[in-house]
Amino acid sequence: MAYFPEEVVEQILGFVKSHHDRNAISLVCRAWYHIERLNRGSVLVNNCYAVRPERVHSRFPRMRSLTVKGKPHFADFNLVPAGWGAMALPWVDACARACPGLEELRLKRMVVTDECLKLVAHSFANFKSLVLVSCEGFSTLGLATIATNCSVFLKELDLEESVVKYRGHHWLNCFPKPSTSLETLNFACLAGEVNAHALEKLVERSPNLKSLRLNRLVPFDVMARMLARTPKLEDLGTGSFIQGFNAGVGLHLPVFNAFRRSRSLKSLSGFWDAAGLHFQVIYSVCKNLTCLNLSYAPFIQSADLINIIRQCTKLRTLWVLDNIGDEGLKVVASSCAELEELRVFPARTAVHPRTALTEEGLVAISSGCRKLNTVLYFCERMTNAALIAIAKNCPQFTSFRLCIMEPRSADPMTGQPLDEGFGAIVQSSKGLRRLSLSGLLTDNVFLYIGMYAEKLEMLSVAFAGDTDNGMIYVLNGCKNLKKLEIRDSPFGDAALLAGMQRYESMRSLWMSSCNITLGGCKSLAASMPSVNVEVIDEGASSIDEADEDANNARKVRKLYLYRTIAGPRGDAPGFVSVL
Amino acid sequence: MSPPLELDYIGLSPPAAASAADASDDLKGTELRLGLPGSESPDRRVAAAAATATLELLPAKGAKRGFSDEAPPPPSAAAAGKGKKVAEDEEVDKKVAAAPQPAAKAQVVGWPPIRSYRKNTMATNQLKGSKEDAEAKQGQGFMYIKVSMDGAPYLRKVDLKTYKNYKDLSTALEKMFSGFSTCGCNAISGKDGLSENRKDGEYVLTYEDKDGDWMLVGDVPWEMFADSCRRLRIMKGSDAIGLAPRAGDKSKNRN
Numbered sequence: 001m002a003y004f005p006e007e008v009v010e011q012i013l014g015f016v017k018s019h020h021d022r023n024a025i026s027l028v029c030r031a032w033y034h035i036e037r038l039n040r041g042s043v044l045v046n047n048c049y050a051v052r053p054e055r056v057h058s059r060f061p062r063m064r065s066l067t068v069k070g071k072p073h074f075a076d077f078n079l080v081p082a083g084w085g086a087m088a089l090p091w092v093d094a095c096a097r098a099c100p101g102l103e104e105l106r107l108k109r110m111v112v113t114d115e116c117l118k119l120v121a122h123s124f125a126n127f128k129s130l131v132l133v134s135c136e137g138f139s140t141l142g143l144a145t146i147a148t149n150c151s152v153f154l155k156e157l158d159l160e161e162s163v164v165k166y167r168g169h170h171w172l173n174c175f176p177k178p179s180t181s182l183e184t185l186n187f188a189c190l191a192g193e194v195n196a197h198a199l200e201k202l203v204e205r206s207p208n209l210k211s212l213r214l215n216r217l218v219p220f221d222v223m224a225r226m227l228a229r230t231p232k233l234e235d236l237g238t239g240s241f242i243q244g245f246n247a248g249v250g251l252h253l254p255v256f257n258a259f260r261r262s263r264s265l266k267s268l269s270g271f272w273d274a275a276g277l278h279f280q281v282i283y284s285v286c287k288n289l290t291c292l293n294l295s296y297a298p299f300i301q302s303a304d305l306i307n308i309i310r311q312c313t314k315l316r317t318l319w320v321l322d323n324i325g326d327e328g329l330k331v332v333a334s335s336c337a338e339l340e341e342l343r344v345f346p347a348r349t350a351v352h353p354r355t356a357l358t359e360e361g362l363v364a365i366s367s368g369c370r371k372l373n374t375v376l377y378f379c380e381r382m383t384n385a386a387l388i389a390i391a392k393n394c395p396q397f398t399s400f401r402l403c404i405m406e407p408r409s410a411d412p413m414t415g416q417p418l419d420e421g422f423g424a425i426v427q428s429s430k431g432l433r434r435l436s437l438s439g440l441l442t443d444n445v446f447l448y449i450g451m452y453a454e455k456l457e458m459l460s461v462a463f464a465g466d467t468d469n470g471m472i473y474v475l476n477g478c479k480n481l482k483k484l485e486i487r488d489s490p491f492g493d494a495a496l497l498a499g500m501q502r503y504e505s506m507r508s509l510w511m512s513s514c515n516i517t518l519g520g521c522k523s524l525a526a527s528m529p530s531v532n533v534e535v536i537d538e539g540a541s542s543i544d545e546a547d548e549d550a551n552n553a554r555k556v557r558k559l560y561l562y563r564t565i566a567g568p569r570g571d572a573p574g575f576v577s578v579l
Numbered sequence: 580m581s582p583p584l585e586l587d588y589i590g591l592s593p594p595a596a597a598s599a600a601d602a603s604d605d606l607k608g609t610e611l612r613l614g615l616p617g618s619e620s621p622d623r624r625v626a627a628a629a630a631t632a633t634l635e636l637l638p639a640k641g642a643k644r645g646f647s648d649e650a651p652p653p654p655s656a657a658a659a660g661k662g663k664k665v666a667e668d669e670e671v672d673k674k675v676a677a678a679p680q681p682a683a684k685a686q687v688v689g690w691p692p693i694r695s696y697r698k699n700t701m702a703t704n705q706l707k708g709s710k711e712d713a714e715a716k717q718g719q720g721f722m723y724i725k726v727s728m729d730g731a732p733y734l735r736k737v738d739l740k741t742y743k744n745y746k747d748l749s750t751a752l753e754k755m756f757s758g759f760s761t762c763g764c765n766a767i768s769g770k771d772g773l774s775e776n777r778k779d780g781e782y783v784l785t786y787e788d789k790d791g792d793w794m795l796v797g798d799v800p801w802e803m804f805a806d807s808c809r810r811l812r813i814m815k816g817s818d819a820i821g822l823a824p825r826a827g828d829k830s831k832n833r834n
Binding site for chain 1: 687688689690691692693694695696697700701704738741754
């Protein structure tokens with residue numbers, strides 16, 4: 001191996017894109033470590049506090065694309081208080097200094113300010129792609145600076161599910177003239193109105209647009225006109241179906257025609273205020289659709305959903321609301337043989353009656369859609385029998401997330417916990433990487449998980465387990481576990497400390513509303529210098545109280561620990577104690 | 580720092596008073612907890628053991644349990660992270676749910692695990708769509724009112740809440756009705772007021788207020804107008820005799 005010419009290794013490396021493989025290659029020997037690091041263009045930092053930005057830049061001097069993730073996953077559900085951290089500015093700052101050739105920046109769950117966006121806009125002459133997923137802290141003014149000052153090469157501006165403060169709609173005017181290089185523009189999350197005229201002009205001068213996701217305030221007629229001008233469009237997120245929509249019969253014809261002429265449309269989303277009758281306009285594209293997201297459209301009734309989905313025979317990804325019901329899912333099962341990913345969210349509206357979605361829907365899907373590998377399913381009830389059947393039908397799950405709405409729901413037919421059902425899932429899907437549990441669960445389910453879920457990387461636990469053993473089984477058994485997040489489960493210090501050998505090889509652990517004490521956390525922190533142990537305690541009194549024993553016996557409400565080579569972070573707010 | 584007010588998943592925000600109240604004993608009767616009505620919330624440790632014995636832990640069939648983020652708890656109610664009662668835990672977890680709301684449920688923070696982005700989107704969606712016309716209640720996210728224009732074959736609807744001032748409204752109306760008459764909307768989008776250039780254009784923007792009277796748009800501050808406006812009518816100037824022209828001395832508060 002020492003004689004293997006570097007140039008050859010470099011060549012081969014050019015084909016290796018996966019971060020996982022690259023990391024493995026860099027561990028082979030010193031020489032390969034260096035070849036790899038000088039060759040890596042796309043860097044992924046899964047935890048912004050695991051490493052300092054400067055260190056990343058010095059290791060990968062030829063970085064072109066940087067992805068950084070910030071807050072823990074449970075921040076999505078409001079479990080992480082505002083102000084916790086994950087500021088993007090230090091990262092952008094470091095890039096501006098060390099990597100002026102940066103082309104792509106992707107941030108997830110981070111706080112991005114307008115100042116930060118301004119820095120991005122002015123620092124990178126070749127900048128091509130800005131993707132902000134579930135970020136917050138910026139406004140449309142920041143977007144305006146990006147549009148104005150970013151290079152003409154800007155291809156992608158994607159604000160997936162971010163929270164953007166509305167400070168006027170002028171940003172759409174700011175993109176380069178006479179033409180832009182935009183291929184992807186996603187502002188579906190924007191709350192404020194959009195200047196339709198500016199939007200139309202922008203689309204007109206963006207001949208390469210492939211993906212366009214509008215926000216819900218873009219009127220229907222505007223969308224129709226834009227559709228007519230974007231023949232290459234593959235992914236559309238619709239605007240409003242009510243605003244701009246005239247009751248006159250002839251007037252939705254242009255939209256209908258626009259859709260009919262879109263030969264390349266493969267993916268649809270949006271539909272915010274659409275009702276059944278509006279749907280007819282998309283009939284013509286259904287047969288080409290591979291991706292359909294109707295999960296923000298609560299007004300579409302099951303019957304209309306069924307009519308649409310019946311025609312979507314090439315569908316690979318489907319996101320719907322639970323008002324589709326079991327019957328609707330049975331139609332999906334019989335129509336969409338190519339389905340790989342299904343997500344069913346609760347509609348939970350005051351308007352619609354209780355949904356007709358039970359475990360049967362998922363069973364039907366599992367028997368009809370043999371390629372299914374990713375499931376997220378919110379339902380009111382689930383049985384062991386159903387889970388066992390699903391496990392048997394689909395042994396190729398990579399991600400299985402089940403959320404039974406009522407915590408600790410037992411099997412309604414037998415009254416038993418759902419241990420056996422989930423056990424069947426982990427036993428059958430040997431490639432399972434992500435699992436979310438719900439329902440009534442004892443320590444047994446964790447025993448099964450520890451025994452069978454060898455490839456499991458992420459486990460989400462809520463309201464489950466009886467004793468510390470549950471957590472211990474998982475920590476001992478799942479060798480590939482990277483992220484463990486637990487809430488409202490009776491695991492205490494013994495379980496927490498049992499994982500001491502594991503936490504350095506895991507990315508992070510989250511525990512909230514469990515039985516761990518401050519003392520336990522402190523002793524863990526003391527024995528693991530390469531792990532940051534953060535105790536998040538909003539609204540509680542200071543941690544350094546006089547009576548140490550009483551203090552240590554206090555239950556910790558929220559614990560977040562993660563491995564790091566950056567040491568304790570300096571930007572922790574008052575309610576976070578880094579032990 | 581105060582956490583932002585969080586809306587119930589279905590868009591109803593619990594009254595601040597109710598959720599701010601400490602769970603004092605006299606409120607115990609009104610509290611909603613996870614568990615069947617009439618039963619004590621079981622000690623978490625024995626919950627699982629008891630589960631096999633009692634089928635009653637099944638979700639009550641009729642009871643729709645919509646979980647939602649609780650409104651910000653007061654600093655003293657330290658159990659921000661959990662909404663269910665834990666017997667061994669001295670910290671008070673009982674949350675008084677929003678009693679007057681028919682959909683009020685026991686509130687557990689972050690359960691069901693639905694992204695706040697999704698919750699907010701759905702809440703706005705449902706509020707917008709659930710009404711058909713101007714009977715929009717105060718405080719909801721939209722206010723669609725009919726807009727008619729003399730001579731136009733059909734009416735339009737606008738959401739007054741999406742505009743912040745008269746100028747925005749007039750620009751929007753101008754766009755909406757530009758197909759009908761080229762100069763028709765000059766009157767509407769006058770220089771700094773709505774009823775300025777009466778002589779240039781042929782049309783005047785008027786509205787019907789809560790009392791059913793037809794008023795000239797532009798006299799009152801924007802908020803007041805938006806609250807009391809029930810319909811809009813773009814009236815021909817020649818019909819608008821009797822509405823005093825307001826040129827020149829046009830008033831202060833344009834928004």
